Amino acid sequence: MxxxxxxxxxxxxxxxxxxxxxxxxxxxxxxxxxxxxxxxxxxxxxxxxxxxxxxQLPKHLTIMPPPAAPINFNQAIFGNFPVMLTIKRTFFEHSKDGFYNFYVPNYNNIFFLPDWVSQLIQVNFDVHIDTTPLEIIRQGLFLGIVSFMFLMEFRMKMYWFLTINPYTRPWVYFISLTDWLYDVVSGFTPVFLGLDLTPTVLLGVLGKMADSLNHLVFTMPFLPSEGEPGKMLIDGEMKDVILFRYLPYLWYSHPIPDKLREFWYTERPEIYEFMKKSYGHLDIEFLPNRILKEMYEQQQDHKVLVDNIDNLKNLSTNLICEISSHSTTYFHVFNDKQINLNDFFDVVTDKFIT
Known part of the structure; x- marks a missing residue:
């Protein structure tokens, strides 16, 4: 054996x-x-x-930390910025669904913002269809977390070299940048066989936080709860997707952004006509504010003109009544004076004759 x-x-x-x-x-x-x-x-x-x-849904696969992928000589020497592997939104137009529909691939590790957070961002920060500000914030958070992870790794590697005193300049600056987090977490992490597991736990948590940003999808102008799971034929293959289509709920419960209505009215009248035709029965205003202001001012001018005409008619009627009343009075006075004058001439003539 x-x-x-x-x-x-x-x-x-x-x-x-x-x-x-x-x-x-x-x-x-x-x-x-x-x-x-x-x-x-x-x-x-x-x-x-x-x-x-x-x-049964597939996973959105990512790599954390992001692999080095230089595309020029400078990046090969100094390194490149970490690249995010986010889930892309695909917009499409449809004759029945409208112009602002989109779908995202459905994964079992995809997640969205809560409805109340999405509504807060759209209503108070004017972020609707273009999510570029949110993408910039997400990219900044991702780079910040990954950079902090590199600092922690560098701090750990410094202890491998016995000839380096980490508490002398310039190494002490790297220690100071990460010490605050070590002090917070060190009391909650165990020590195994004399080894402090704080760096391992921190790197794992930070890596999970950074990787989660790759699976976050912004659903503006829709709320996340408006998504409908379905299937679509993409590149000749049937895939699971989440559809967002028709009229967003916030465009019904809140006024549609004026910039968007102005864009429809001036540059994309077909969108305005579709919205008016499809959702005109709802109490939604699709005209931009400047047009509504002009219409309001015209209505006010028309109202003032109508009021002036009515006042003029009333004035004319009152004036005619006043003239008619005074004319009757003047006629009676003149008639009385004429009778008196005739009586006077009759008396005078009688005296001369006698």
């Missing part, structure tokens, strides 16, 4: 002995196999269907 076979038999003996020992402990201490352990949580049919659907 060769040495390899003896070693293999020894492995089998060790594994079999450990198995028998564990079974003996379980049967004597925990009444195995009669005691099946904690009860299994029961799921409804809908929950089970969702679980089965998510479990």
């Amino acid at each position: 060769t040495l390899a076979n003896r070693i293999l038999d020894l492995k089998y003996a060790i594994v079999g002995g450990l198995s028998s020992l564990m079974e003996f402990i379980a049967s004597k201490a925990f009444d195995y196999p009669n005691n099946l352990g904690m009860p299994i949580t029961s799921f409804s049919d809908d929950e089970r269907a969702i679980w089965d659907y998510v479990s």
Whole structure:
């Protein structure tokens, strides 16, 4: 019998002995196999269907830390910026769905912002279709976390060289940049065989945080809960996707951004016509503010003109009534004066005759 076979038999003996020992402990201490352990949580049919659907989805694969991929000589010497492997949104136009539809590949490790966070960003920070500001913030966070990871790795590697005193300049600056986090975490991480596991735990947590940014998808102008799982034929292959289409909820519950309405009205009138035709029955304003202001001012001018015409009519009617009333009075006065004058001439004529 060769040495390899003896070693293999020894492995089998060790594994079999450990198995028998564990079974003996379980049967004597925990009444195995009669005691099946904690009860299994029961799921409804809908929950089970969702679980089965998510479990069969593919994973969005990324590499952390990002691999070095220089594309020119300077990057080969000094290094290149870490590249994010984000999930891309694909916009498309449809005659029935509208002009602002998009889909993203569906993965079991994809995630979105909460609805209330997405609504807060869209309503208060005017971030709707163009998510460039959010992409810049995400890229900045990613670079910051990855750079901090490199600092921590450099700090760990310094202790490998006994000739380097890390508490002298310039090495002490690298220590100072990471000490604050070490002080916070060191009390919560264990020490194994005299080795402090704080750097390992920190690198793992920071790497997970940076990698999660690759799986985050922004759904503006829709809320994340408006996504609909489905399938689409992409590059000749049927793939699972999440669809965002039709009218975004925030465009119904809140006014549509004026810049977007101005863009529709001046540069893309077909979008304005589609919105007006498809959603005109809803209480939504699709005209830009300047057009609404002009319409309001015209209505006000028309109202003032109508009021002036009505006042002029009332004035004319009152004036005619006043003239008619005064004319009647003047006629009666003139008639009375004429009668008196005739009586006077009759008296005078009678005196001359007599």
